[in-house]
Structures are given as structure tokens and as C-alpha cells.
Amino acid sequence: MLSMQCVRYPEGMTKEECLECASRHCAPCGAPYAYLQAVYDDYAEERQGLHVTDLTKCPRQYALSKKVDVVADPSEYRSILLGTALHEFLEGYTLEAEAEYGISVFLEKHDTTLRGTIDLWDEKQGAIVDYKTTGNIYRDTVPKEEHVWQVNLYAWMLAKKNKHVKQAYISYITVSPSRKCKVCKRPLIPNMDGRYTCLCGNTGKTAPLFYTAIAPLYNPLVVEAYIDDRIRRINQEDPEPIGWRCIWCPFSQMCDASLADGGEDV
Ligand code: SF4
Numbered sequence: 088m089l090s091m092q093c094v095r096y097p098e099g100m101t102k103e104e105c106l107e108c109a110s111r112h113c114a115p116c117g118a119p120y121a122y123l124q125a126v127y128d129d130y131a132e133e134r135q136g137l138h139v140t141d142l143t144k145c146p147r148q149y150a151l152s153k154k155v156d157v158v159a160d161p162s163e164y165r166s167i168l169l170g171t172a173l174h175e176f177l178e179g180y181t182l183e184a185e186a187e188y189g190i191s192v193f194l195e196k197h198d199t200t201l202r203g204t205i206d207l208w209d210e211k212q213g214a215i216v217d218y219k220t221t222g223n224i225y226r227d228t229v230p231k232e233e234h235v236w237q238v239n240l241y242a243w244m245l246a247k248k249n250k251h252v253k254q255a256y257i258s259y260i261t262v263s264p265s266r267k268c269k270v271c272k273r274p275l276i277p278n279m280d281g282r283y284t285c286l287c288g289n290t291g292k293t294a295p296l297f298y299t300a301i302a303p304l305y306n307p308l309v310v311e312a313y314i315d316d317r318i319r320r321i322n323q324e325d326p327e328p329i330g331w332r333c334i335w336c337p338f339s340q341m342c343d344a345s346l347a348d349g350g351e352d353v
Pocket residue numbers: 091092093094095096100104105106108109114115116117118123161
């Protein structure tokens with residue numbers, strides 16, 4: 088269950104109390120009613136079985152999410168909602184490919200069903216695309232390892248249905264405002280490497296706004312071993328501390344492995 092951490096109810100509140108507070112249009116946290124309702128709905132979305140992204144996140148984080156209530160600040164969900172909204176918008180523009188392609192595979196060994204939703208499945212070209220929204224793109228950190236595993240899990244699942252992936256792409260899209268030219272203050276439009284030439288003639292380098300990475304595709308046996316290992320680690324509540332991940336983890340206060348307080352990325 089999700090509960091908000093806020094000044095009005097320092098001891099915690101129910102979803103109904105929170106929405107009632109927001110329905111009066113000027114809640115002390117400043118969040119509008121529609122935003123909070125969308126956050127609660129997004130969180131409560133029914134997810135049966137094991138999802139591909141459950142395998143790629145920290146195993147302890149996933150295990151804790153199944154048994155401990157999440158207490159969060161209303162503002163923490165902005166980027167998640169923006170990401171969901173952008174995915175829903177992009178769904179309408181797909182050429183001849185299928186957007187939000189749902190797939191499930193029963194894992195006999197683990198007696199559970201692995202489910203996934205592929206952002207774009209282009210059967211004609213044998214290509215899958217996964218969109219990632221982010222604040223900034225740091226070229227030396229993308230594609231992230233967990234995103235590469237995610238598309239490999241999709242490719243493995245599609246192969247189980249006799250659909251063969253030849254190429255997997257991960258498309259990063261920033262949702263933060265563009266940087267401005269230091270000379271003329273126009274918004275900068277950098278290319279994928281971050282290089283730009285402004286209309287005023289100023290040139291330079293900054294973080295790109297978009298970046299599409301080609302993910303390596305692994306041998307199916309390697310992917311199967313990954314699935315087995317992740318499920319084993321979830322069952323053991325094994326921590327996988329990574330600086331940025333622990334910072335955003337709702338369980339960082341109760342996790343002895345947390346790197347949320349000044350830890351280094353691993
Ligand atoms: S609307 Fe904001 S201030 Fe009101 S209870 Fe919910 S989180 Fe707290």
C-alpha cells in the first residue's frame with residue numbers, strides 16, 4: 088500500500104483522507120487532486136505474476152515492496168507519472184509496429200508466469216524498442232545494464248513464441264527543460280553525442296536530449312541463467328545497492344545495504 092508523507096498528517100493518513108484533503112484544491116503539499124489520484128491509481132495497478140522489470144530492479148527492493156507499505160512524498164512520483172504519460176502518448180504513433188505489446192511466458196521451473204509489456208514490437212523488422220524517460224542523459228552511463236537485460240528478457244520471451252528479435256533498441260528521452268545557449272539564450276538542440284551549433288553560431292557540447300542505444304542480444308541460455316539467478320536473489324531478499332537506485336528507493340531507511348547517504352555508484 089502507498090501512503091503519503093506530509094505536513095498535514097505527520098503520523099500518516101489513508102488514501103481517502105489524502106484525496107479528501109486534495110479535493111479542496113489547495114492542499115498544504117501543493118499537489119493537485121488529479122495528480123494524487125493518478126499517483127494512487129498508478130501504484131495500485133494490478134500486476135499478477137512476475138513482471139520483467141521486477142527481475143531487473145534490486146531484488147531486495149522488489150521483495151520489500153510485496154510486504155511493506157511505501158511511505159513517500161507526493162513530489163517523488165512526478166517523474167514516474169511523466170514517464171507513464173509519455174509512454175501513453177507515444178503509443179499512438181507506431182508506424183506498422185505494435186505498441187504496448189503484452190507477452191507472458193510460464194516458467195515451469197519456478198511455477199510462475201513472467202509477464203512483460205514491450206513498448207514497441209516491429210515484427211516486420213524483427214525489432215523491439217523500449218522507451219526510457221530520464222532527467223538527463225549521461226552518455227557514459229547509457230544504456231544501463233538493467234535496461235539491456237530488460238530488452239533481452241523481452242527477446243527471450245518472444246523467441247518462446249517463435250518470434251525472433253534481430254535488433255533491440257533502448258530510446259532515452261529527457262523530460263527536463265533544454266539547456267540555453269550561453270551567448271544568445273536560445274534553447275540548444277544537441278545531437279546524440281551532445282554536440283550543438285546554435286543559430287547564433289555558438290558551438291559546443293552538452294547533455295543530449297535523446298539517445299537511442301543498440302542493445303547487445305545475449306544467448307538464450309545466458310538469459311535463462313539470469314532469470315534463475317534473479318528469482319533466487321528475490322527469494323533471499325538480496326540487496327543490490329547502486330547509488331542512484333538507493334537514493335530513489337522507498338525502503339532505503341530500513342535497508343542496511345543502502346547507498347542513499349553519499350554512497351558511490353557501483
Ligand atoms: S493532499 Fe497533500 S497535504 Fe493533503 S493529505 Fe495528501 S499529501 Fe498531505
